[in-house]
Amino acid sequence: MRIEFRLPSLGADMESATLTEWLKQPGDRFAHGEPIVTVETTKGLIDVEAYQDGQIADLVVAPGTKVPVGAVLAHLTVADSDQTAAPVSSGAGVAPPQATEAGEPIASAGPVEAPPASTSTVTATPPPATGRARLSPAARRRAEELGLSPASLEQAGPATILHVADVERLAAARSAAAGGSAAPADPRAAMRAAIGAAMARAKREIPHYYLGLDVDYGAARDWLARTNARVPVQERLIDAVLITKAIALAAARIDGFNGAFRDGRFEPAHAVHAGVAIALRGGGLVAPALLDADRKDLPALMRDFSALVTRVRAGRMRSGEFSAATITVTSLGAEGADVLYPIINPPQVAIVGAGAIREQPAVRDGQIAIRPILTLALAADHRVTDGRAGSRFLRAIADLLQHPDKL
Amino acid sequence: MEPTEIQAKLLELLTRIAPDIDPRSVVADRDFRDQFDFDSMDALHFAVAVSEAFGIPVADTDYGKLASLRSAVDFVQGGLTRKA
Incomplete structure (x- = not known):
């Protein structure tokens, strides 16, 4: 057919x-x-x-x-x-979510020698070259600033990674050959405009409601420190993985936060594919998905997360991870603000923002104690749920984070 | 290993884990976090790369010592000295 x-x-x-x-x-x-x-x-x-x-x-x-x-x-x-x-709509024709393989192939391309093969959890290597030159993201930006088409440069060379210096060398050679250059484009402005359009649509069409909850992160922090102290650097976990796993588990248990709102109704998803917002250097962000985030153990989720960030940093991603997310998690990291009030990524119906984990006074067993506090903020779709369900969802995440060994 | 050699290798590692950084723009004593919006995954990737490339252990509590190019050079020098 x-x-x-x-x-x-x-x-x-x-x-x-x-x-x-x-x-x-x-x-x-x-x-x-x-x-x-x-x-x-x-x-x-x-x-x-x-x-x-x-x-x-x-x-x-x-x-x-x-x-x-x-x-x-x-x-x-x-x-x-x-x-x-068979695909019928514009959204179809893309690979449905499937488990990604744990180990990324090690790239042998590029001027940097490949790291030795190992059983590392974290492989900090770019995706493999497929038989022609590729531009690094920084080089791609520079090419666009210089008014060169990245595609034309990529077809020019052997299977290596071209860096900024290579682009400038090629640009100088071409400019010497042809004289003058085309008008430079601004990829960052294009990305900002695309994010603006999507978020304007989200705010226009989705009746957001917001809830916040301060979570005592002490148990999770201590467990993570103990676990990380026992394993080599390649097998260590980061806070974002624990938080994402807890949110994914809660999304699987509490109805109304995992799925899509399409054609006037909520379609719950059967699997939890957690979109994770990853900030791009130079501005903008992407939110590809960690597939089956509720079912993977923490080391497996960490491997997937690590590989995802590596692909994003290398500027080379996969369609499956961009069309799959059923809920999104966004985190500001250690230096961020205390609370992040997020905007839902349509057609999803919920997003959880995690602020910076910080020490602050908290009441514990009737006493004031200094505790590590993580503030979670939920933005959810009022067409699907209300504040009562949202509170249950947030409290479920908080409870899961009190027992990190069970995540 | 000379500090200049270590620094050159560290820049190579930085470009590998973060190909979206122009290595020539690195300011040696500025934190990667301030300079390049390094997040916790970038910091971990850098720690893994340093540990594997130089064959030195990087403890969970050592990430702060890899926060800038200059401090990373010192950390690697210390690690190599202990190893020798």
């Missing part, structure tokens, strides 16, 4: 993307979850994955073309029995 392969929506802040490279050619077979095409969005490069097994019939859109969400990119040949999985 021949079906259309469309550009999926990879987040509420995405309206279009520029096709940068076909990873498969007509006649090539692909498996479910395999990347088919790379597109450039305001978030960076995203590999769009296949949502089922099949074969490329023909390509419709050429590299370098900017297309809107929902545009037909290619035609695919798939087994007839998969008819029900």
Whole structure:
């Protein structure tokens, strides 16, 4: 059966993307979850994955073309029995959530030598090169400032990572050859505009309500310190993983916070895919998902989180993690403000903001004590739940954080 | 290992874990957090990279010593001396 392969929506802040490279050619077979095409969005490069097994019939859109969400990119040949999985809307045509493999392949590309293979929990390596030059995110920014198309540079070289200095060298060479340069673009402004549009829509369409709760983080902090002291640096956990796991478990237990609001009604999700907001240097943020966050143990969740941040920092992400989130967690880190009042990421119906964990006076067993306090702020959709359910949800998260060994 | 060698290697590691940073822009005595919005995952990735590249242990309580390029050079020098 021949079906259309469309550009999926990879987040509420995405309206279009520029096709940068076909990873498969007509006649090539692909498996479910395999990347088919790379597109450039305001978030960076995203590999769009296949949502089922099949074969490329023909390509419709050429590299370098900017297309809107929902545009037909290619035609695919798939087994007839998969008819029900055929994409019909702009949001379809993307790999449904699936467990990501724990160990990322170690990249051997680039001027930096690959680290030795190990059983590390945390692999701080960029994604593998696929047979041609790639720009580092800093280099990509510089190329755009210099008015060079990143795609043209990427096709120029062998399979290495190009850094800022390489881009400047190539720019100088081209400028010497051609004379003059094109008008520079501003990718940060484009990302800011995309976030603005998505958040304006969220505030316009979703009747937010807000609740806050101060959580005693002492038990979690002590458990984390003890656990981390026992293991090598590669196997250590961070606060964000504990907090995300607690939120994911609470979302699985308390109805009304995990899912999507579409066509006038709430569709609960069966799995918890926790979107995690990751700030980008130079401004902006992305919120890809940690799949099945409620079912993974802390080391597995940490591995996924680490790999996700590595992909985001390298500017090369996967479509599945951008269309999957069923709830979002956003955290300001140690130096942030005490409370973060978040805005829901449509079509989700809830988001939890975690402020900085700080020492402050708290009443404990009738006495004033200095405790590490984490303030959680919930923004939820009033079309689905109200403050009573929201309070239950927040209290469930707080209770889970009192028993970190059970997370 | 000379401090300049250590510094060059640290910059290489920094570029590997954070390819969105231009290594030439690093100010040696400014915290990565102030300079590059380093978050806790970046800090951990850097600690892992340092530990593996130099073969020295990095305790959970040592991350603060890797907060800037200058302090990281001192930390690695100390670690290598203890190892020798």
